[in-house]
Amino acid sequence: MLDSYSLLEFLEDYVFYYPLAMSIIWMIGASYFYMRREQGRKKLPELEAYxxxxxxxxxxxxxxxxxxxxxxxxxxxxxxxxxxxxxxxxxxxxxxxxxxxxxxxxxxxxxxxxxxxxxxxxxxxxxxxxxxxxxxxxxxxxxxxxxxxxxxxxxxxxxxxxxxxxxxxxxxxxxxxxxxxxxxxxxxxxxxxxxxxxxxxxxxxxxxxxxxxxxxxxxxxxxxxxxxxxxxxxxxxxxxxxxxxxxxxxxxxxxxxxxxxxxxLWKQRVRWAQGGVEVIRRHRDIWKSWKQRRLWPVYLEYVLSVIWSYTYVIFGCIWLINLVYPTGWPEVHILPEWKGSLLALVCLVQFLVGLSLDKKYERHIPGYLFWVIWYPFAYWLLMALATVYATPRALFRKMGKPAVWTSPDRGLFTKL
Incomplete structure (x- = not known):
């Protein structure tokens, strides 16, 4: 049986290696999709009917x-x-x-x-x-x-x-x-x-x-x-x-x-996170049918992302408490060391690949690489907190009532 410290090390590795693995998968999958289904498609499709x-x-x-x-x-x-x-x-x-x-x-x-x-x-x-x-x-x-x-x-x-x-x-x-x-x-x-x-x-x-x-x-x-x-x-x-x-x-x-x-942004991401967990809750019956097996990886990946969010937030809280008031709790590492540096490098490559793929649709979009590099620093924490906040709302919300809406944030300076 794993002791508390080996379990802690496992969770630390999970916090770093889960986004690392998903970044690599996304880069490979998106590049393959582009080469097979996007590259060279410039001419408007000719339709047999309208x-x-x-x-x-x-x-x-x-x-x-x-x-x-x-x-x-x-x-x-x-x-x-x-x-x-x-x-x-x-x-x-x-x-x-x-x-x-x-x-x-x-x-x-x-x-x-x-x-x-x-x-x-x-x-x-x-x-x-x-x-x-x-x-x-x-x-x-x-x-x-x-x-x-x-x-x-x-x-x-x-x-x-x-x-x-x-x-x-x-x-x-x-x-x-x-x-x-x-x-x-x-x-x-x-x-x-x-x-x-x-x-x-x-x-x-x-x-x-x-x-x-x-x-x-x-x-x-x-x-x-x-x-x-x-x-x-x-x-x-x-x-x-x-x-x-x-x-x-x-x-x-x-x-x-x-x-x-x-x-x-917070309201939008909470709604996205809550909606995702509500769907996972409603469609958990896919595990009862072998015919639905192709949905299993999508379901599992979403659950793993929720677990990652909770682990990330909990580790952040422990680190902050130990920093302000030493408690004797086990030390956790959330600031970049060699694993963090590797993750940052892979994220940078992912951003470069993604922006390069979309260059076909916006010629100057690779120039936004400088701005998107801030994504892991702010957005990861924001989305993790939104997921932690939204998950219990989704799991314990009484279903059956209409999901009403309000007009979202439309931006600061844009003329509509």
Whole structure:
């Protein structure tokens, strides 16, 4: 049996080697995906047909952003689309703005909900009202690239078992350090993870800001669950449990706003962490079925990341207490030694690889390497604390009530 000190050493190694191993896996998987499925793809795909796409835009209190979002959607080069904007009982002038746009644009329809029921409920209403066989869900503050739908629709035409296609969010507000770090995060962390998970066959989640679904698949799994705080993660798992294929299309660009205040970033990361644990809680039945075995690694990796967060935070607290008031507790090491230096080097290489892969979509994005190197120092601690805080909320939250929402942090200096 391991004594306390050998167990302590094991946990110290886990804190360092877990992110090291995942960084290496992400670099290998993302590079392989790029060479096999991205490299050389510059020409817009030629489509045999143009099925009608219903663009669903749920909104609550988005008076500053909603008009420009719909304008970007209507500027799409895709010839067959309808826009369904769902106002979730906004208390500002969002509904009035939507109705004005509806009166001017023939392919825009507006649904007005008289009670705040949350984004999943709004998406359900939009899906039920839609005419298209493909549903594109986009956030109310996002700008859709004019050619994104061509890249997305090609997957549905060529793959009859494709249930969803997630796009490539790009940060458009880049005025603060927090925003610039997130530019690198979306390339070097989120984009690389999606590429790798796609190679392995199952993804943790589509990007809620831009994700397209085959309507048949969404109805096959019973639409979005209204009591889940992260609709995107949950619908992904529901689809994959029914063996619908989930794909990642990096050419389907969508320009988004990210939080630029610590409070806004904290609220976002707590919601992400809570939503992830809620999904793990709801879909734990995958371990009962051998048919769901391809989801096991995704599930296990998420659980390991939660364990890592708790270990990281606990070690940090012990280190801080010993630093301020010696207690005689075992000494722990959280400041970089040789293992920390190795981890920092691997992270730097990962950031460089991720930014280089996305150079195809933004020529000058490698220049953000200087900003993203601060990611491990601030973001690891922030995300670990958010996970520790959110996990009990997710495990003990009473499910069944609608997951309502508030408008998130839209950045400090960006004109919407």
């Amino acid at each position: 099925p009608l796409v219903s663009v669903l835009v749920p909104a609550r209190n988005e008076e500053k952003a909603i008009a420009s979002t719909l304008k970007a959607i209507l500027a799409s080069s895709y010839p067959q689309l309808e826009v369904i904007a769902i106002d979730d009982a906004s208390t500002d002038s969002t509904a009035m703005i939507l109705q004005q746009i509806e009166s001017e644009e023939a392919n825009v329809r507006v649904l007005l909900l008289d009670k705040n029921m949350g984004k999943p409920y709004a998406l359900r209403c939009g899906a039920l009202a839609s005419k298209g066989d493909i549903l594109l869900c986009i956030d109310a503050d996002a700008y859709l690239d004019p050619y994104a739908l061509h890249w997305i629709v090609a997957h549905f035409i060529n793959g009859p078992r494709v249930g969803a296609v997630t796009g490539n969010p790009r940060v458009r507000n880049r005025t603060s350090l927090l925003a610039k770090i997130q530019v690198g995060e979306y390339s070097s962390i989120i984009g690389m993870i999606k590429r790798t998970q796609r190679i392995l066959g199952k993804v943790l989640t589509v990007s809620g800001v831009i994700a397209a679904f085959r309507k048949q698949a969404v109805f096959d799994v019973g639409l979005w669950d209204t009591d889940m705080i992260t609709d995107d993660i949950n619908i992904t798992w529901k689809l994959e449990k029914r063996f619908w294929d989930i794909r990642y299309e990096p050419n389907a660009l969508c320009w988004i706003l990210v939080p630029e205040s610590f409070r806004g």
